[in-house]
Amino acid sequence: MSLKSSTFTALRALSRHQSAIPKFPSRIISLSHPRLYSTPSKPLTDRSSDPSTPSSPPPRAPQPSYDLTFTCQPCSARSTHRISKQGYHSGSILITCPSCKNRHVISDHLGIFGDRKLTIEDLMKEKGMLVKKGTLSEDGNLEFWSDGTSTERKRDGDGGEGEGR
Numbered sequence: 001m002s003l004k005s006s007t008f009t010a011l012r013a014l015s016r017h018q019s020a021i022p023k024f025p026s027r028i029i030s031l032s033h034p035r036l037y038s039t040p041s042k043p044l045t046d047r048s049s050d051p052s053t054p055s056s057p058p059p060r061a062p063q064p065s066y067d068l069t070f071t072c073q074p075c076s077a078r079s080t081h082r083i084s085k086q087g088y089h090s091g092s093i094l095i096t097c098p099s100c101k102n103r104h105v106i107s108d109h110l111g112i113f114g115d116r117k118l119t120i121e122d123l124m125k126e127k128g129m130l131v132k133k134g135t136l137s138e139d140g141n142l143e144f145w146s147d148g149t150s151t152e153r154k155r156d157g158d159g160g161e162g163e164g165r
Contacts, residue, residue, distance in 0.1 A: 067136075068095070068106065070120075075100035088119065 064085040071078045077099035083106065087093050092113070093106040107119040121131050134144040 070104070072097040072100060072102060072104070074102050 065082050069080040081095050083093050088107050090109050092108045092110045095104050105113050109117045124131050132144050
């Protein structure tokens, strides 16, 4: 037997009885694992760890919007929805009726639902329906104009009669 084969035979016999990697009980490995006791050098969030600091984000500026009230034709339910002006004039808006879950196209400037850019006002005018626009004053008064025009109101003290009493 050569030296090479005897060394191989001895190593093979040794490997049958002992593993090259020492075996530890799993309990010891889990308790001494370094990842369980390490702390990150950087926090995972930007939030302060100080409990006196409020964690809520700062309030956003109000976004210009429209309040849209309409009656769903299939179920005759009347509902009011708030939509952004940006979405109405340059995006596509789809509103779901809260009663029958029917979807209504309010505006489509992205061409998702057709080949042309349109709004609900365009569709209603094509069908001969009346579009009512209105404003809500600071006092809470609601004013409507059927043709979309407005009239300038004179304020008290604008040089009218009865001034200086």
